Amino acid sequence: MARMAKVLDAAEHMLEEVGPEKTSIPALAEMTGVPRAAIYPFFPEKYALFSHLAMKHMDCLTKALALSVDEPTRDWREWVDAAIRVTADYYNAHPAASILLLCGSFSDADREAHESKNAALGTLFRAKVASLGALTALPSIPDVATIGLEIAFACMKHGYATEGRVSPEICREATRAVIAYLGSWDEQG
CATH class of the missing domain: 1.10.10 (Arc Repressor Mutant, subunit A)
Structure with missing residues (x-):
């Protein structure tokens, strides 16, 4: 090994x-x-290798985000901002992860892994906002939590494609976009 x-x-x-x-x-x-x-x-083939590396980075990113769930916050918006910063920090610290996870899927297995990662992160997000007593009306069809995550990842993909990293400015825009989208579902807001 x-x-x-x-x-x-x-x-x-x-x-x-x-x-x-x-x-x-x-x-x-x-x-x-x-x-x-x-x-x-x-x-x-190299795509099997890429899939293996992508899964490794998805697992590490999911663990980093899971740790951020445990940090106390007063509001779901603060947590969205913190989660986006944790994700950006991970991508910026692991350039191969940025290439594999932000630049695109290289095979069907990659696409399936991305879908699985996003569903797991959507579940994590739902649990966090539920623990904060917020966003109780997020529908699962369509999966609004996962769509919110996809919005954040789209912002990060754009930042990586244009700047070669996920900048603080892109993090702010990702946070604004996710909060705006999910805010429409916020019964308390």
């Missing part, structure tokens, strides 16, 4: 340096000294 960890680390570095198009299993084999024949049983 140490060899695969070496390959995964090298893949993240290569994604950052040359992008997904130029990242390849043969180049990773050459860079790491791990034979291609040892890589292919785990990752038969």
Whole structure:
């Protein structure tokens, strides 16, 4: 497993340096000294490798957001702002995550993983706002909580595409957009 960890680390570095198009299993084999024949049983193509890395980053991002749920806030709007900042900080600290999660899906497995991540984060969001006694009327059809998350991710994708990072200005716009959308469902507001 140490060899695969070496390959995964090298893949993240290569994604950052040359992008997904130029990242390849043969180049990773050459860079790491791990034979291609040892890589292919785990990752038969680079997209399987990308999916694995994307899932790893989705799990880490979900854990970071779950920790932010535990932080006390007075208002759901404050929590939205904090969650967006946690997400932006994660993306900015992990450029490979930005490439894999913000630039797009590379395969059907990636798209399914994104849908799963968004549903899990939507559930997390619902639980947080319920604990604050807010946004009690968020419908599940359509899934308003997940749509709100998609709005935030769209802002971050735009920021990453135009600036190569998720800037504080983009975080503010993401917060404003999500609050405006979800605010229409706020029975207390």
